[in-house]
Amino acid sequence: MAFYQALPWHAGEDKIHELTRVPPSDNPTHPMLPQYAAKRISVSPTIALGTTDDQDRVWCTLWGGDLPIAQQVAPGGVIGIRTQVDASFDPVVQALYGGKDDGEVVRRDPKNGKMVSGLSIKLEDRDRIKLFGRMMAGSLSTDEAVSEVSERASTEGKGQASKTGNAQLVVQITQSLGNCPKYLNKKTIKSYPSAKPRLVSESTLLTEEAFSHVHNADMFFLASRGPEDMDCNHRGGPPGFIRVQQPTDSTQPQSSVLVWPEYSGNNLYQTLGNIMHDPKIGIVIPDYTAGNVLYVSGHAEVLLDQAASSVIQKSKLAVRFTISSARFVHDGLTFRGEPCTDNKDVSSSHPVTTRSITDGQSPYNPRVRYLTSELPFTTNKTDSISTLPPDEYRPSNSADLTATLTKKTPITPTITKYRFTLSSTNPHSFDPQMSPLWQPGQYIALDFSDELYMGYTHMNDSDPTSLNDDFIRTFTVASIYKPGAEVEFEIIVRNVGVVTKWLSYQNDRSGMTTIEVRGFGGDFRFARAAALDEPEQSEDQTKKNVFIAAGVGITPLLGQIRDEEGAGDGLIVLWTVNIKDIGLAVDVLKSAQEGMKKNLRLFVTGIGNEAGDSKNMKMLAELEQEDSHAEDGLRMERRRLTKDDLTALEEDGKIKIENWCLCTAPAMRKQVQEWLDGKPVIFENFDY
Template sequence: MAFYQAMPWHEGEEKIHKLTRLPSADNPTHPMLPPMLAARISRSPTIALGTINNEGRVWCTVWGGDVPIAQQVARGGVLGIRTQVDASFDPVVQALYGGRTDGEVVQNDPKAGRMVSGLSIHLEERDRVKLFGRMLAGSLSVEGAGNADANASSEGEESQEGVNGTRGTTGNAQLVLHITQSLGNCPKYLNKKHITSYATAKPRLLSDSPILSAEAISHIQSADTIFIASAGPEDMDCNIRGGPPGFIRIIQQETQTQSVLIWPEYSGNNLYQTLGNLTLDARAGIVVPNFQTGTILYLSGTTEVLIDESAASVISKTRLAVRFTVTAARFVADGLCFRGTLSTSNKDVSSSNPAVSKNTADGMSPYNPRVRYLISELDEQTQKDNLTSSLPPNEYRNNTSKNNDTERTAALVKKTKLTPTITKYRFRLASDSGTSTTPLWQPGQYVILDFSEELYMGYSHMRDDDPTSLNDDFIRTFTVASSYVAGRNEIEFEIIVRNVGSVTRWLSWQNDRGMLSVGVKGFAGTFRFEDLKVRGADRVNVFVAAGVGITPLLGQVRKDEEEEAGRLIVLWTLHVRDIGLVAEVLKVVSGAVRMQLFITGTSDIAETSTEVQLLAEIESKLSEGRVTIQRRRMGEGDLIGVEAKFGVKVANWYLCTTPAMRKQVQEWLPGKVVDFENFDY
């Protein structure tokens, strides 16, 4: 049995631990390669490697193929790697073998060999082992190649202009490393992939410009996995970053002088070895593979670690992120000598949490948070179409009224269940909230509620029962479904919520005795229907809503102004199981708007069901002409036929639906500006 003293943290790791307020703990890294980790490595079909070339650039690559790609070949942590690689454009291959492709052995000083970091990874089993060591020897053999193969650049040599489409070759690589550090890492953000060898790869250099092309940007945006190599004071690190496609952001400067990548650092094992390196040495290498097509993007550059507000300002709802500025790149088609497809063989679908089964059905990690965008990240046309949309939570501080400078609290005082999954909640603001003469919110705005005090349970490495909770700030936005009433000592607001996630599910369990108090971070958003008094009498606004998307209407109805009644036409679609919401809404808007209701799902349930009976009761009580109900789906003709049906001209289109339906409606209304409530961030 071997015993060893825990390795010390270096200065950069200690600094990032302090910045992230991490309590002190021992470094779990092994100063050797234990047999248990060696056995895990021998079962893995892929390995990512990082090194520093003679120009001082940090590069990263990923190799893969038939098992074993790597295995211990001698005592004392001697690891052998053997696989097929891109011999022409892989920058790590060029750094390790110095351009030799004739199979001759390249030897290093055992004590001062080239530093190499590694990550042995079995994506299908969600298993990984981090490695660091020094190169002892290696060889690269390309069939028919001499010492100066025309397609293989030598160590440190950058490709020349005009190489777009240059053909390369593959070769058989052997590499021997002396491993002096190892660590078995957690599987949290590994997206499962089944790896197979691809012996017929024919690498082709698409670009070597550090300014990323549109094709390279699209390649990054579709990636769910990247590997990153970084340099410490006396060693190197190689690790993986995974997430849903789109988790990496690209900032391409208008001047086209540099390309910048930003990615969030999700809640991990709290070691921060990569970030510790980057706080001391900003250099890093990234490789972005497309496992299905074999296209691969190699990037080298400099980094900046973003913490708290600096992180939240670029990626919504994140406390930690990395900004990477590209200084060198290689974009290679068919550069992987292996292929990977998303695996649907899951070992974690037995969890009682329905989110786990749902998120792992396609092999994606259940811990992946969804991508949340800032308004500034939306494309130009979306911004134009969304001039009245709401603002992301992390921007509310600069976009709310002066009354929102101090966070308030609100107590739940009434709870009304409208359907099995939809509930109306009334909250009462703390007593000092009504002291201002300025309304706390305007019609159409949303409230930002902070549930973290109730739901955050502190740091946890893994939560198989509720994976997505580890990256949840428990801040939610809900459209205010009531008008502000001035002059009251007790200020109350209502929200109508569907039970769709951890926070709303927890909220549905609470009682309304005034015991629950949540933080109110403010009110924001400008989704408001235009006042049409100055327009012609035949001008109307049209609001298209789906399900609980009707809530922006409830705070804006104007039943007190008879001349304005009917200046808003509402097209609302929802499933019959939500018919209880219809009864609630009609209490508020009856007589104030003209509404067409489209009820779906009636053919799937019996006429004697509670839902269909309630629907029939509502239909029997409708006043003539103001509200009509049709038992079918809303269609394109319902929208484009509004003007003819009602004898009016549409001044503005408004929309609050799911993103899928939003896209459909926009296709039905080509050339029309559609203002929508946006929750894509």
């Protein structure tokens, strides 16, 4: 049995632990290569490597291909790595072999050899081992002739000609650590020996193609330095989780900036601790499918709390990285990776067959968090218009707002109307002379974290997304702003998750449910046909906006049609409601203005699955009976909305459609947009 003394934390790690309020703990890093780790790296088809070059820049790369890439070759943690590499543009290859590519063995002093950090990774199993050691020896043998394809690319100006080569590397490992599988997106790795790398850009200001390359990535690897060692680790998430800031001041150095949120990890913060010690890091961003790869080196900065949330939404911890050197290489990977789903990865040593198909995306991935600079606060009319994502918000202009639940009205078994009273320690928050707290159609951001956050958890397979849940939710305000001693607002909520489920359990009589208000946001105005510029109407046509809603998607409309008398006259509403939600239609129509009712067409679906004498069917029958007695009331259809319904409006010679507005689930929105065949659409974005 082997015993060892835990490695100490260095000053940078102690600092980040203090800032993030991590309780004291031993460093779990092994000062050796245990046998279990040696076994795991021998079955991993990829390995990320980090080192420094002769200009003291930190670089990172990713090698991969046929097994074994790496394996223990001698006692004492000595591993050998052997694979095909890009011999011309891979900065780690150049740093390790010093430009020698003729097969000559490069020898290093094991005690003072070049530092090498590594991350051996098997994406099919979401398995990874962190490594650190020093280079003992290595050799690089390149192809004798430049390939015809590469030479032609150089001649045509598509990139510099290059070579691939067979790399061998011997490293004595002195540190290792097994890591958790969070944020690893599964892929099957296969060798791609016909790779022909081409350097297409060395600009620190990312080209449009490199920009897209970053935003399409679902994984990258980064190398960082401590006082006496190096670290190599990965960051993963949904495609787009890395955001790019392009410089706006042409008088300053033109370098792109990468920003990413730091998701909940193992609470060790070794990478961030290294950045606190030395901001120089290297990053490699691979495109597993096309084989393109972006290498960048530069300086990183750790952002905490307000410094993080002011740069990237819904984040209390993030990293901002400024590029000082870059290489964007086409076809630079000598392997390829294809996504493999959780129930189809039969090649995995631990196949999972009980999970739904995920295209290999980690169940721990949260939604993409956007830069604050990327999120407009108004809606502009373009071919495809989206307001802010529903969980993004603009901070309130009134300090210390809280909302207390005062009334809860169940509408259907899954939909509830809530009324809240706002309170504030700022005596001017509700001053009638001040601008309204919200405008009709806006949403309110409520922070439920005090009630629902249960503290740090490393893993939670039963609810993986909860690890990065800040418990901030946004709801469209269904009422208009009325200044006074007490300001109230209403929201209509469907019970769809942990927050809304908790809210449904609260007692409105106790007055004890008080939630922090983060602010109001959004700009989704559409109630009048003349809502934008008040255009004049022609004598033979009436200008209309068409609003297409599904279920609770009617909510953004409610505050706007109550905003002023006659606001619904210039509006045509096509509203689809499942029979199980017919109670919502009944509730909305109770208070609807006549101008809305006469311009509303209600489509009721799911009737075939409902018993004829059920409560829902009786409510539907009552609505239809009321409709039949009205001279100019709403029209009801026991069917789905179709393309013909939209075509009929366009062909109606008595109206001119100014805007098409949507508030539906993504699948229905996509269908309606296809029906409209490229016409400008304003929609509320609920892609979550």
